[in-house]
Amino acid sequence: MSTATHSSMKLAGEQSQLVSSKRPMVIAGPCSAESEQQMLQTALGLKKVKGVSVFRAGIWKPRTRPGSFQGVGTVGLEWLRTVKQETGLRTACEVANANQTAQALQHGVDILLIGAHTTVNPFLVQEIADALKGVQVAVLVKNPVNPDLALWLGALERLHNSGVIDLGAMHRGFSTLDSAPYRNHPKWEHALELRRQVPDLAMYCDASHIAGRRSLLRPVSQRALDLGYNGLMVESHHNPAAALSDAQQQIMPQELHMLLEALKKQHTPAEKLKQNAQLEKLRKEIEYLDDELLTLLSRRTKVTAQLGDYSKPVEKSVETPDPVRWDLVLENLLHQASTAGIDQAFVKTIFQEVRSQYARTHLYNYGLSS
DSSP states (O other): OTTSOGGGOOOOGGGOTTOOSSSOEEEEEOSSOOOHHHHHHHHHHHHTSTTEEEEEOOSSOOOSSTTSOOOOTTHHHHHHHHHHHHHOOEEEEEEOSHHHHHHHHHTTOSEEEEOHHHHTOHHHHHHHHHHTTTOOOEEEEEOOSSOOHHHHHHHHHHHHHTTOOSEEEEEOOBOOSOOTTSSSBOOHHHHHHHHHHSTTOEEEEEHHHHHOSGGGHHHHHHHHHHTTOSEEEEEBOSSGGGOSSOGGGOBOHHHHHHHHHHHHHTOOOGGGHHHHHHHHHHHHHHHHHHHHHHHHHHHHHHHHHHHHHHTOOSSOOSOOOOSSOHHHHHHHHHHHHHHHTOOHHHHHHHHHHHHHHHHHHHHHHTTOOO
C-alpha cells in the first residue's frame, strides 16, 4: 500500500462493523473495568439506551506515573465476555501491544482500540499489526497525543498492510499548552484532513476525552455529528462519583439517553454536512490569515520605530518634516483597493488608524509626547 494513494486504501465499506445507516453508532461504557458487578450494572443500563450498540471498558490503563490505578488486567476481559453474553452488546477495549491484542481476541472482543499513547510508537503499532495478520476484526485507531497527522495515518497504513480492512479513526483530541476549555483540544481540522486523505475511513469522536467534563459532552458531540462523523464514544458509569478513573467526564446511562435524544433533535441534514466541512476549512484559513496580518502589523511597527529613529532631529523641534508622504501612500492604497474590489472606505479607515499609531510613535521618539 505504500505506493498507492491514501484514498485507494481498501476498506470494509458497508460490511464494516464500524458503520451503521443509523448514525451515530454509539460506543459507551466505563473508563475502567472495576468489578463484574459494576460492568454488568452499567451495561444493563446502556442496553436500554437506543443507539448504543457497543459496550467498552478500559482493561489496561496507561498511567504517567506508577502507583496509579492501571486497570484490572485480564480478569476484566472475562467480565467483558459476561457482558456480551448477558446483554447481546458487542464489546470493545483498548490494546497497547501484541500480548494484550492476543488476550482480547481470545476473549471474543469485537472492536479493538489503539490508544493515543500507542499510536505515537510505530514499533508498538507494527507489533499489533503483525499480531492481527489473518484476523478479521474491527480496529479503531485513536489520534496520537500530539497533532501529528503522519503518525495517525501511518498507524492506519501499518494495520492495513497487515490485512486489516475494517478500520476506523477515533478522534480523541490533542494535548496542547492551552487546551481550555477542553481536556484535549479537538483541532477538528486534523480529523477532517485525515478523512480527506482516506475518504472511506469510518470516523468516530471520543467526546469524553475531548470534553473532559460532562458539561461539554453535548457541544462536542453535536459538532462531531455536524461534521459527518459516523459515531461517538462516550464514557458511562452506573455511579460516576465512585469511578476509579476520570469520574468528572463519565455520565450515567440515563444521562446518555438524554444526551442522544438532544442530539437527535438537532440532527443536521445530510446535504449540510459538506457545507459544514467547508465552513470549518474556511474558518481555519481565516485564522491563518489573521495570524499573518498580525505578523505584518508587528513588522510594520518595528520598521516605523526605525524610521522615527533615523528621521529624529538633532534638536527638539515641532517643525520636523514627516518622512512619510501620507497623501501619496493613501492615493496608492485606494487605487489598489479599487483594482482588488475592496471597499475603499474600509481601507481608508485602516489607513487612518495606522497613521495615527505612527504619529504617536513618531512624537514619542522626538520626546514630544509623554
